[in-house]
Amino acid sequence: EGAGPQEYTLIKMQVLDPVSPVFASKPVYLVAATLRPETMYGQTNCWLHPDIKYIAFETKNSEIFICTARSARNMSYQGFTKTEGQVEVLLEITGQALLGCALKAPLTSYEKIYALPMLTIKDNKGTGVVTSVPSDSPDDYAALMDLKKKQAFREKYSIADFMVLPYDPVPILNIPDFGNLAAVTLYDQLKIQSQNDKDKLTQAKEMVYLKGFYDGVMLVGDYKGQKVQDMKKLIQKSLCDNNEAVVYYE
Numbered sequence: 001e002g003a004g005p006q007e008y009t010l011i012k013m014q015v016l017d018p019v020s021p022v023f024a025s026k027p028v029y030l031v032a033a034t035l036r037p038e039t040m041y042g043q044t045n046c047w048l049h050p051d052i053k054y055i056a057f058e059t060k061n062s063e064i065f066i067c068t069a070r071s072a073r074n075m076s077y078q079g080f081t082k083t084e085g086q087v088e089v090l091l092e093i094t095g096q097a098l099l100g101c102a103l104k105a106p107l108t109s110y111e112k113i114y115a116l117p118m119l120t121i122k123d124n125k126g127t128g129v130v131t132s133v134p135s136d137s138p139d140d141y142a143a144l145m146d147l148k149k150k151q152a153f154r155e156k157y158s159i160a161d162f163m164v165l166p167y168d169p170v171p172i173l174n175i176p177d178f179g180n181l182a183a184v185t186l187y188d189q190l191k192i193q194s195q196n197d198k199d200k201l202t203q204a205k206e207m208v209y210l211k212g213f214y215d216g217v218m219l220v221g222d223y224k225g226q227k228v229q230d231m232k233k234l235i236q237k238s239l240c241d242n243n244e245a246v247v248y249y250e
């Protein structure tokens, strides 16, 4: 895409259910790549692609990260592993096998959230794990509405109602003209039908992205009342200082 490397914040979403005995008692995280760390107050779930192959590896801090092999390799050149350039793969697992896992994520008001299927995740970008903020991401809101509206879609992936139906977008950011739930406003305005409504979703993202950065004002948290452009880096730093996130480039 652009010329230089892209910086992502990797949000550590702790897996609460047992995944594999090979992890022993080490903490296990789905690591989600985001460009919007300031929106983590509004997380309602995690997205995985059912058909993507993920791996688990141990970091130099004895934590288990789950992400694509491609991103793990990149991480091994960014100081994440004990030996530079080496990833010790503990497990290979499809997204499908991880769907329905209970997770604990930083900053969100929901105590427990779940790993749910999103079919538009790309395996060649970020970690292949995406955290869902349906208040401010049109993609996330469309995918969440697909699951809420279609029982057959939930059943296809063995997603229980309690993993989806109680979770609604949380107002975390005011964007002039788009209100407190920008993604919901645009979904309704553009009459977006599903997560596959590619052109409209691109249009929605273009309409809201820059305005959110320059004119968005936080409604919750330690930076309530501040503009996104003034606090975005501070929230990233605070997440990293608390060991809840790491910075990753590709």
Ligand code: A2H
Residues within 6 Å of the ligand: 006, 033, 034, 035, 036, 039, 120, 121, 122, 123, 124, 125, 126, 127, 128, 129, 130, 131, 132, 133, 136, 137, 138, 140, 205
């Ligand atoms: B963003 P860019 Cl609130 N496949 O995080 C598809 N989408 C992916 C992905 C992948 N492999 N990896 C990351 N993403 C998503 C938050 C967010 C995001 C908000 C609003 C907009 C937004 C919560 N989801 O992104 O191609 C992640 O979703 C708008 C594009 O590198 C990540 O940030 O520009 C963003 O796309 C990275 O996309």
